[in-house]
Amino acid sequence: MKKCLYTAIAAMMVISLAACGGEKKDDAKTKETTAASAAVEGIGVDGDGSIAGPVDISGMFDFQATVQKVDGSKLTVEYADGTSLTVDTSDAFINPAWQLMPGDEVDIFYEGDAEVPADGTKVAEVVMSVPYELCSEDYASEPQVYGEIVKLDENSITVREEEGINSDNGPKDGEEYTFKIPSYATTIGELKTGDYAQVLYIGELGSDSVATYRICSDDMMEDPASDVYEIKGTLDKVESGVVYLNTDEGDVFCFTVDGDEALAKLADDSTGKKVKISYTDSIRMRVSTCNGITVIE
Incomplete structure (x- = not known):
């Protein structure tokens, strides 16, 4: 049987690549997913709100930008108009599962009176909106x-x-x-x-x-x-909307439940147990999207 040169990952990856200017390969086989709509909105505040952190962001200003550089607590981002800004994240909550990298689209929350933050502004929270991987052809196929x-x-x-x-x-x-x-x-x-x-x-x-x-x-x-794409291990914890799966070899894989409350509860109930986690996008991503959990022990 002749196989495809590449196996495409989730449909949401294909849609995201199109939105980011990438192209779907004709010979790719698309994986079925019910999370296709998430590709348009991203996975942050307007998509999977479960990955937002513990900070009370009500009443705060926020803006969306693309990460250019991460240098300790200094985060340099670029607005859609091409202008750049460096903010101070020393006191900010950033979900530890997302180690920010250039190309990430983020939503940044801050306190103050200015609708446009000044360079060096201390921010309260940085929420992942669209990970770099969803707009990179490097992750468009496995x-x-x-x-x-x-x-x-x-x-x-x-x-x-x-x-x-x-x-x-x-x-x-x-x-x-x-x-x-x-x-x-x-x-x-x-x-x-x-x-x-x-x-x-x-x-x-x-x-x-x-x-x-x-x-x-x-x-x-x-x-x-x-x-069906699955991976096996021990469900270690669920933290800020991210499921952590530990393997016997010591590797750690992270998953978002994509705002699914029932799945989040199942993850909580399965903590400490051997499980199979099914997912809809590349396991090579910093955080993949979980769409099922099965306890196997």
């Missing part, structure tokens, strides 16, 4: 290798690439790539040496540390089960 399984055991899988994109950093035709299979990885279908499979991975291709987080056998790639 890195993958597809080909024949030449070696397989409980800890690793080696695949000979069949349809490599042959770019500088991508898989190349005929090359064999070995991936660690960590505890958080999920498998769809039965895997056997000699069969074909799609392997999604995190890390630098060809390095000793590269790991797969999802393996799908060739015969299951058109099955509805392949539309």
Whole structure:
């Protein structure tokens, strides 16, 4: 079966890329999601209000801008008209799951009488509105290798690439790539040496540390089960609207519940338990979007 060169992530990613000037690849397979509307509004105050912090922002002024530079407590942002401003975040609440980076669109709240803050103004809270990843083609598709399984055991899988994109950093035709299979990885279908499979991975291709987080056998790639993206681990905590999943290897993955109160309650009730979290966008993002939690222990 011929596979797509890339597997696209959530529909909301595709919509966001279009809004940011990116283009959807014709050969990409879009994942189903019910969160498509979130792509238009973002995930901050006007989208997923659950990620707002504990600060009482009622009566405060706010403005939206794009992060240019993060230098300790100095945050330099750019308005839509191209002008820049540096604010002081030393006393501000910033959700720790979002380590701000250039390209993030944020909503900044501050106290005072000026509708336009002066350079150096101390702000009260910085809320993520549209993460950089949603407007970056780097996250528009998931890195993958597809080909024949030449070696397989409980800890690793080696695949000979069949349809490599042959770019500088991508898989190349005929090359064999070995991936660690960590505890958080999920498998769809039965895997056997000699069969074909799609392997999604995190890390630098060809390095000793590269790991797969999802393996799908060739015969299951058109099955509805392949539309579900999951990751396993221990639900550590829910803090400021973000779910923290710890893996046996010590990795931490973060998820927003996208304002879903029932899902937020389920996350709270599942704290400390082994779970599978299903998600609708790239697991490589700082914070992915959770759309389901299943307790497995």
